[in-house]
Amino acid sequence: MKRISQKEFSRDAVQIAQKLLGKTLVRTWDDGSKTHYVITETEAYLGEEDLACHASKGRTPRTEVMYSGGGKVYVYLIYGMYWMLNVVTGAENHPQAVLIRGIDNIIGSGKVGRELKINKSFYGEDLQTSNRIWIEDGPDVTDFNTAPRVGIDYAGDEWKNKPWRFSLIMK
DNA sequence: TGCACGATCTCG
């Protein structure tokens, strides 16, 4: 299966968040083995005006990669112990990202980061050329749930109520 | 130079 192209990732984060559902996340390990995961839950973070998006504070060393255009990995440490895995989307200078909240039956962005052994070295990783993590294309899924995003009470009513959390309907 | 806090999880 082919990797999702950079052109696809340059689209809007809300569209990509939906498109990534049901797609395959591939992780290769130090011993050469490889694991395939199905992406089951995502969230979209949309630009500087989205108060829930880290880029709403402007361009900083941490958010820099979100300004470089879609198809890169954005990781950050939360609560001093969990690495969050995000995919940068959108055009250059339009900071957006999709948070991977669930893969297979591992639901919860903290658990995903732990399962994938994500760390600071993944910051800025290119999903087109990386040999340790990438996302493969597949059939689009239209059967999914939408819900408000989690853990962003600080963002204010307008933004925290946006239905930008997407999850596969488990059967 | 210091401080409060967060896109979370686990345990009791």
Next chain:
DNA sequence: GAGATCGTGCAT
């Protein structure tokens, strides 16, 4: 319901 645990952004 609280603690673990630390990089980041903003105040001093």
